[in-house]
Amino acid sequence: MNNAFQTEILKLKKNKMAFIGFVFTICIPVLLVLKAVFLDKIKIDYHEWIQTVFMLVNLVLPIMSGFFITQSMQKEYGEKTIINIITAPVNRKVFVFSKITVWFFWYVVVMIVTECLTILGSLILFHSQVTSSAICFTIQLFTKIGLLSYIAFLPVIWIAIRQRTLFYPTMLSVLFFVLLQCAGSQVSEELLPVACFVPWLAIQISAMLPANSQYLYICIASILCSGLLGIILAIFEFRTQDL
Amino acid sequence: MENQIILATKQLTKKYGDVRAVEQINLNVKKGRIYGLLGRNGAGKTTIMKMVLGLISISEGEIEIFGERLKGNEKSIYTRIGSIIETPSFYSYLTGTENLEIFSRLRGTIKKNAVKSALEVVGLPYKDKKPFVSYSLGMKQRLGIANAIMNDPEILILDEPTNGLDPVGIVEIRRFLQTLCHEQGKTIIISSHILSEIALLADDIGIIHDGHLLKEFSMNELEEKNKRFIEIKVNSVTKATQLLENMMKCKNYTVTDKNCIEIYDENLNTEEIADCLVSHGIGLSSLVFKHETLEDYFTSLTGGAKFE
Known part of the structure; x- marks a missing residue:
């Protein structure tokens, strides 16, 4: 597992998609700081600014993350390097786990850098309003939603493995999941009992629910089920796949 | 062994x-x-x-x-086991050395200078800057072989x-x-x-x-059992076969074309056949001593399916 992960890191160093995804995501807080400094005539509120960053990051990061894992898997099939990997030999289950691990590694790095830049930006723009509890809340919210989003999107790797060299079906699935994730913030109270069971809707819902809500547990359970199912399906698909 | x-x-x-x-x-x-x-x-x-x-x-x-x-x-x-299946498959954006380093790490058990020596064996440079995508087909094949032999399989x-x-x-x-x-x-x-x-x-x-x-x-078996024969090309197959049968008492032959005969009789020699045919007015355009090749054997086994 260690060797497989290390080789994924080696590949990551020259992976353009990883770099582009990283730059696109971390640009969001930077651009919003520049916008607030140079373009906004009316001074905006701290919470409003944070919400805008949060909304955009939650839109862009999953898309970039989807691009990253789709391209990572599709390249292995397209360039047929998967044959060299399996004959090295690398256990098929280990290969899937190494992909998931490096995807998580990339995701966490991008998330942390984005969080840091967001906090830095908020300190530049709203120095007097930003308290330590506000910073903690921002970190907590970003991290919680970021991690839940990553887990809910794990079935993407199964689709990527199933589609082999095809890029579009996986990307369309990613966009559909992102759409659902965004729609999650618009779910009405009446639809809440049903929406909680949809993992991608549940990501945003979980951010709005109080800690003691029973729906929060349903949301988290559905997201974890999605992640678990994604991993199991990916391993099963890859283990039975003829290369 | x-x-x-x-x-x-x-x-x-x-x-x-x-x-x-x-x-x-x-x-x-x-x-x-x-x-x-x-x-x-x-x-x-x-x-x-x-x-x-x-x-x-x-x-x-x-x-x-x-x-x-x-x-x-x-x-x-x-x-x-070392292998190349279909075409040599490597990461297009990485150099040959980087590609081999990745696969050597995946194997985990190879010698320290394995990448360098494998590249030397196939005549590719070590630590060059050229990405795999810019390699010629020949270089790609060599890199594939280097990858296959890297772990001394x-x-x-x-x-x-x-x-x-x-x-x-x-x-x-x-x-x-x-x-x-x-x-x-x-x-x-x-x-x-x-x-x-x-x-x-x-x-x-x-x-x-x-x-x-x-x-x-085995190739030795094939060489041993390969049929050796004399192939003659004449202007009249009918007359030539009559001469072969009547004058030279040869029955072991096959007419393979409208003017081509293969003679399997080992007792006959080429001079004897040429003299007999020419002296009886038959135009002889070619007379060669042949033996069945692997291609002929393959063709006969596969029922005439010519090799591409």
């Missing part, structure tokens, strides 16, 4: 739905020899190699390597390794494989669409046709 079977398949079958891509293949690869898999495109050569390497599942039958029955992705077995499985190489490159690879086999005792299983290449390289041959193993033989 020569008769020790290092890789054997028993009733090996691969089915895709109702289609049988490979059916009941019984290969026997001897240790320290070069085994050539011959067959037309789509005959099932790559499918067999992929099953041996665990890239595709086995529908029926079994594979034994190093005396052990293959059950799955056994690391202990596959680390002793006991068995090399090479699917069309000379594809895209220029004539000099083909000769170099052939010599290199012969050295690996005959001096270092490696066992090599090779498939190629260049039949003459296999004839020059292989010690043993398996002929695959439509997913079936038609024949397995």
